[in-house]
Amino acid sequence: MPRNIDMTALRSFVAVADCGGVTRAAGILNLTQSAVSMQLRRLEDSLGLTLMDRSGRTIGLTAAGEQLLGYGHRMLALNDEVFARLTAQEFSGEIRLGVPHDIVDPYVPRVLRAFSTEFPRVRVQLISAPTLQLRDMFDRGACDVIITTEATPGPEAETLTEIPLAWVGAIGGTAWRTRPLRLAYCSNCVFRPGVIRALEQAEIAWELVVESDGDSAVNAAVSADLAVQAVIRTDISRQHEEIAHGGALPDLGRTKIAMYAQGGDAPVLTRLSELVRAAYGQRELAMA
Template sequence: MARNLDMTALRSFVAVADVGGVTKASGFLNLTQSAVSMQLKRLEDSVGISLLDRSNRTIALTSEGEQLLSYARRMLRLNDEAYSRLTSDIFEGEITLGVPHDIVYPAIPQVLRQFSANFPRVKVQLISSFTRELKAQFGRGEVDVILTTEENCDAGGVTLQTVPLIWVGAPEGQAYRSRPLRLAYEGNCIFRAGVQKALDDVGIDWEMAVESNSTRTIEATVSADLAVHTMIEGTEPKYFERIVHSGDLPELTSMQINMYRAGLEANPILDALCQQINAAYGAL
């Protein structure tokens, strides 16, 4: 006799696989941790195999879990498409979403995937730029929703997270010890002026080792241990390392991840996108 897989349990399984843990997945799904854990257990019981390797601190997929994940993604995509087309009002159009490049991951791909499933006929154009440029575009009415990284939130915005700004350098690098301290920043980076002021306030001489609007140029310079940089905690790539400076560098301020949306009037499509972004950042 044919048996059916539980779509709700599959959704929890995919969310856990995507974000790497039950806690983050529960926030993204708007469920309790215990509910997600129960769904995972029910799924494993139904197929009679272990899908998750829980032997380490971080959850990983077993080989059977990796195989099921591929099927689960396709099943959920088809389920969501069918449900949306049959039960939802048909929305069509295009939304422009602007996000600074350093906070695109891990939340935005999840948001775009879920939004596309819910509104298959709405196109989301994602643009990535610096906060200053995104706010200028938003002010000109060129972008519907933007995220920003800044010290404060302007009127009309919503703060999604407050996160520390940290010093980063090459793995096992020593550039942070040099004086004058060599810095590498894009010309439009909103962190740049505040970092320079923090260094001035504690009397640390500095110089710009490289100025470029190419993120790859900055990354190459820092990873070669020729300069240091600052980033929002948790966004540093694998080829950077947080600098444990033991007081050799000043402590930095926290930054806010803010969201601004165009218009105050009700708009079901924009409302849904903003709600999903808010939920995704709440789960991090």
């Protein structure tokens, strides 16, 4: 007798595996954590297999779970394609989402995947630009939703979470020991004023040795141990390392991840905002 896999339970399983936990998966799926956990158990019971390794602090996949995950992605993609092609969709058009490059991964791809499943005829234009540029574009109506990294978001913004900043330099570098401290920054970097303020409050002399419109020159200077910079702790390049300065440099505190959405009650904007909120609102858990 043929046996069928519950697609709803399979979608929950794939979401948990991709997101690394039930909490973030529940936000993406717009379900409660208990509902997602129940669907995982139902899928395991129907297959007679243990798919999740729950022995550690985080949920992992068993060998059977790893095997099912590959099938699951293909099955869900085909399922979603069938519904997208064979059912009439009420919404179409374009929506513009702006995100700074340092917080695109890993959440924006998940948000876009979930959104395109629900609104296959709505094209999302993803704009990657610095926070200050995105704020200007939003104010001019050139972006519908933006995500920013800034110490003090505007009154119309919704703060999603906070993440720490870190001093970074060349691997094994010594530039952080020099005085005046040599800094490298993009001209439109939103973190630069706060970094300079922290140095001046700590009475540490500094000089800006690289100022560029793009990241390439800044990254090259830091990699060559000619300067240091401050970045989001989750966005440290493989060519750089967090500086273990032992208190020789000031603590930079945390910056906020905020969301701005244009007014109105359009379902596409509302849903995109919900997906962004669910994804980035759990970011701090991933850094614990």
